[in-house]
Amino acid sequence: MTEPVLELRDVNKSFGPIDVLHDINLTVKAGEVLCLLGDNGAGKSTLIKTLAGVHKPTSGQMFMDGKAVTFDKPKDAADRGIATVHQFGGTFPLMTIGRSFFVGVEPTRKIGPFKVFDRKTANETAVKAVQEFGITRIDDGDRLIGGLSGGERQSLAIARAVHFGARVLILDEPTAALGVKQASHVLRIVLEAKKRGIAVIFITHQVTHAMAVGDHFAVLIRGAVAANFMRGEKSREEITDLMAGGEALADLDTAMEGYMETHEGHPPQPASRATVA
Amino acid sequence: MYNFVVGTILRRPEAGAALSLILVVLFFVLFGGVDIANMLGAASWVNFAANLGIVAIPVGLLMIAGELDISIGAMIPAGSMTISILSGHYELPILVGMAGALGLGVIVGLINGLLTVRTSVPSLIITLATLVAMQGIVLSASVLLTGKASVPLAAPEWTKAIFGQLIGGSYQIIILWWLAFVVVAWAVVHHSRFGNWLFAMGGDKESARNPGIPTTKMAIWLFILSAVSASFVGMCGAILFNSAQVSGGMNYIFNAIVSVVVGGVLLTGGFGSIIGIFFGTLTFAVVNQGIYFTDIDRNWSSLIIGVMLLLAVLMNNSFRNLAMTYSPRKPAVKAAVTNPSKA
Ligand SMILES: Nc1ncnc2c1ncn2[C@@H]1O[C@H](COP(=O)(O)OP(=O)(O)OP(=O)(O)O)[C@@H](O)[C@H]1O
Numbered sequence: 182m183t184e185p186v187l188e189l190r191d192v193n194k195s196f197g198p199i200d201v202l203h204d205i206n207l208t209v210k211a212g213e214v215l216c217l218l219g220d221n222g223a224g225k226s227t228l229i230k231t232l233a234g235v236h237k238p239t240s241g242q243m244f245m246d247g248k249a250v251t252f253d254k255p256k257d258a259a260d261r262g263i264a265t266v267h268q269f270g271g272t273f274p275l276m277t278i279g280r281s282f283f284v285g286v287e288p289t290r291k292i293g294p295f296k297v298f299d300r301k302t303a304n305e306t307a308v309k310a311v312q313e314f315g316i317t318r319i320d321d322g323d324r325l326i327g328g329l330s331g332g333e334r335q336s337l338a339i340a341r342a343v344h345f346g347a348r349v350l351i352l353d354e355p356t357a358a359l360g361v362k363q364a365s366h367v368l369r370i371v372l373e374a375k376k377r378g379i380a381v382i383f384i385t386h387q388v389t390h391a392m393a394v395g396d397h398f399a400v401l402i403r404g405a406v407a408a409n410f411m412r413g414e415k416s417r418e419e420i421t422d423l424m425a426g427g428e429a430l431a432d433l434d435t436a437m438e439g440y441m442e443t444h445e446g447h448p449p450q451p452a453s454r455a456t457v458a
Numbered sequence: 459m460y461n462f463v464v465g466t467i468l469r470r471p472e473a474g475a476a477l478s479l480i481l482v483v484l485f486f487v488l489f490g491g492v493d494i495a496n497m498l499g500a501a502s503w504v505n506f507a508a509n510l511g512i513v514a515i516p517v518g519l520l521m522i523a524g525e526l527d528i529s530i531g532a533m534i535p536a537g538s539m540t541i542s543i544l545s546g547h548y549e550l551p552i553l554v555g556m557a558g559a560l561g562l563g564v565i566v567g568l569i570n571g572l573l574t575v576r577t578s579v580p581s582l583i584i585t586l587a588t589l590v591a592m593q594g595i596v597l598s599a600s601v602l603l604t605g606k607a608s609v610p611l612a613a614p615e616w617t618k619a620i621f622g623q624l625i626g627g628s629y630q631i632i633i634l635w636w637l638a639f640v641v642v643a644w645a646v647v648h649h650s651r652f653g654n655w656l657f658a659m660g661g662d663k664e665s666a667r668n669p670g671i672p673t674t675k676m677a678i679w680l681f682i683l684s685a686v687s688a689s690f691v692g693m694c695g696a697i698l699f700n701s702a703q704v705s706g707g708m709n710y711i712f713n714a715i716v717s718v719v720v721g722g723v724l725l726t727g728g729f730g731s732i733i734g735i736f737f738g739t740l741t742f743a744v745v746n747q748g749i750y751f752t753d754i755d756r757n758w759s760s761l762i763i764g765v766m767l768l769l770a771v772l773m774n775n776s777f778r779n780l781a782m783t784y785s786p787r788k789p790a791v792k793a794a795v796t797n798p799s800k801a
Pocket residue numbers: 196199201219220221222223224225226227228
């Protein structure tokens with residue numbers, strides 16, 4: 182088997198007295214899509230921010246290609262090829278596609294003694310990069326990011342990360358705000374990135390989306406890895422249960438069953454509970 | 459094709475400012491009985507525009523970067539008082555006076571910049587504090603050191619030739635400084651990497667910092683540029699008029715912000731252009747000074763400025779939306795629908 186690109190060993194993270202992540206052990210391999218599942222507040226965003234160098238783990242270690250790494254700032258993670266794409270993709274709605282694609286790494290050409298921003302190269306490269314991912318509707322690098330659809334923005338952001346040599350691509354709920362068609366575009370791009378040998382960490386609340394692209398699933402419950410399994414090891418229903426809080430939902434089921442038995446099959450009445458409270 | 463070209467122009471950040479300028483001049487010609495050649499040839503509004511424009515550019519750059527600097531209002535008299543006290547009252551060499559004036563700008567800009575990047579206090583509040591503090595310092599220093607609120611300065615010929623000359627008897631040489639500043643700022647903002655960083659920084663500071671853009675350093679430099687530009691305007695004024703006044707300068711705060719906003723810079727940062735700021739300044743100067751060439755009572759000029767500001771901002775808003783929704787597939791249709799000349 183190939184060595185994991187990224188590995189976490191016993192990673193803990195607390196914010197002051199609040200423990201958010203507990204003994205996280207996870208690995209991602211090249212060309213693998215790891216779906217990170219979990220309820221709101223489970224710690225998914227905190228986990229990926231730790232991977233991206235935004236937070237430093239309180240204890241535990243991270244390894245890239247088997248070597249221990251520490252990130253003091255997001256740039257350190259970015260330099261090692263860890264790219265994060267946030268929910269709304271392009272963060273510069275009022276910049277053109279070409280300009281935002283190259284923020285911080287602008288191509289220049291010389292005019293006499295001056296280094297001039299090379300708009301033509303920037304636009305052509307950006308458009309080419311995103312078209313290679315199958316988004317052919319983007320054909321003008323002078324368009325503003327804000328004028329693109331949500332799916333196009335995500336696609337552009339992913340294409341950008343891949344273009345700049347990302348090895349680990351972190352996507353925090355990329356399909357959350359998208360319609361069915363747009364989401365399927367983004368999912369196709371996730372698969373395209375995976376095909377290029379990139380390790381993808383994909384956060385989502387939608388089982389369908391996770392099932393469509395995931396090779397490897399990890400469920401976080403209250404900051405701990407509650408389940409860690411490969412594609413095909415669990416059914417859709419089991420995954421749904423896990424995503425909705427796992428044991429919590431199972432507990433609710435047994436509690437409900439117990440209640441129904443002792444109350445002759447009547448479900449609890451919300452009104453009566455309200456009067457008690 | 460015609461529609462396509464119009465559409466492309468309208469999508470630019472300076473479209474609103476250019477249209478405002480045309481509208482204002484038209485208004486003056488149609489309703490003010492202005493002889494257009496007479497007005498456009500006059501020095502008064504060009505001088506006004508140049509002095510304002512030198513401050514408006516850095517104020518606009520800061521606004522694009524998501525910051526604001528209103529301490530310029532105190533830095534203009536501070537610059538003129540510093541050179542007059544040093545080289546006029548104490549009769550030190552003019553270079554000392556100039557270094558003092560510009561050096562003070564560096565110090566105040568550095569304070570504004572450092573406070574802004576080190577604290578989470580909005581730069582509007584920080585520069586409001588330095589504005590008031592600098593006013594106090596300038597006033598007390600001039601009274602303590604010279605005993606007067608107006609200090610004479612006799613600058614040598616060469617200094618006058620460079621900073622305080624009247625070309626053709628009425629055009630201040632600062633007009634050339636302004637034009638040079640516009641060209642340099644335009645080249646840097648729209649054709650260098652730094653310019654791209656500026657827009658990224660104003661668009662989203664966090665995302666700009668992640669790929670390694672030195673946002674704090676840039677903010678500090680922009681504040682320094684702004685304070686130095688303001689004291690430069692004050693310094694040139696003192697050299698030209700042979701004296702410095704403690705008062706004056708406060709109008710510049712308001713005037714510069716109006717020029718920049720009319721010029722299409724987004725108050726919340728991340729969008730704007732140097733050409734837009736240039737046109738915004740011209741428009742403001744034409745309304746403010748051009749009114750004297752009309753039959754319109756001068757008291758109306760504030761009303762005109764208010765209406766113009768509102769119109770320009772509304773235009774800028776719709777042009778920005780136009781730019782956002784622009785789709786290359788059907789440019790002709792889009793342009794035709796939103797082309798105001800057809801409406
Ligand atoms: N900077 C912080 N300081 C203190 N607590 C924090 C901080 N960041 C996150 N937390 C806490 O950590 C927990 C996990 O938050 P996180 O944002 O990682 O959850 P999540 O799984 O991404 O949730 P969601 O699905 O809603 O995005 C929450 O209880 C949150 O309040």
